[in-house]
Amino acid sequence: MTFTPFRVALNHSLPVMLGYIPLGMAFGVLFQSLGYAWWLAPVSGIMIYAGSAQFLAVGLLASGAGLVEAFLATLVINVRHVFYGLTLINRYSVSGWRRWYMIFGLTDETYAVVTHNAVPTEQRQSYYFSVTILNHLAWITGCALGAGLQSLFSFNSEGFEFSMLALFLVLLIDRLRQLQHVPYALYAVAVVVVSWWVLPGQFLLLSLLGILMISMLGYRREVSA
């Protein structure tokens, strides 16, 4: 059977896209509360494309924060992408503007899709690019729908944010079905629990560091075996 990167990417990205649209709508609705034109919500989706950072942007704009504060806050909130990037250096080997777009368009969910699915080497770059752009388009669509609908009919978006949790659960279940390294998964759970116990407010970064260290040590062990 012929491997069509875009079609396969669409198939794999569909759960993410279905999660991004309601979440983007929640952002669009929230953004409208600032009183700006509705179309600026999808513009922010195009230019920032980071869910948590965009929700943060609403708070920053409401409080009158400056550009430096916005830059630093975004840098800190997305610092986990450093760890994602480390594992993608060799994967994102395409040259030109597509590479830069793929780096910009990396999100938690896009990372989960591109690292989870095995694709033929020669089709990888097209596949990664397709996943990135499909997810981005879904996010922009959600932002536009939320802000546009809110500008027409004011409605309560309470509960929309649950779509993100549901999305992660779908991705996790899919991942668990094909789990190969059970001990590492258990170590990761243990690291998260310990991090939560040690630093409840900042557990994400600490647990990412711990999981990265375990992964690297495990990788070295497998290479030297």
Added chain:
Amino acid sequence: MTTGELVLFFAVMGVATFFDTSSAICSLKGAQRFSIVTALWARIAGDDIGCAGWL
């Protein structure tokens, strides 16, 4: 805030998002040696990604 200022605000946040992905830093030829995290990765994992020599 005017529309132009708002777009600039978005752009600044977009640039921050971009820089957070270390692959962006490592993709810049000549800047690889400045990526301490990548060099550490190369050192610990033994993965040849062009930064191993730095440490």
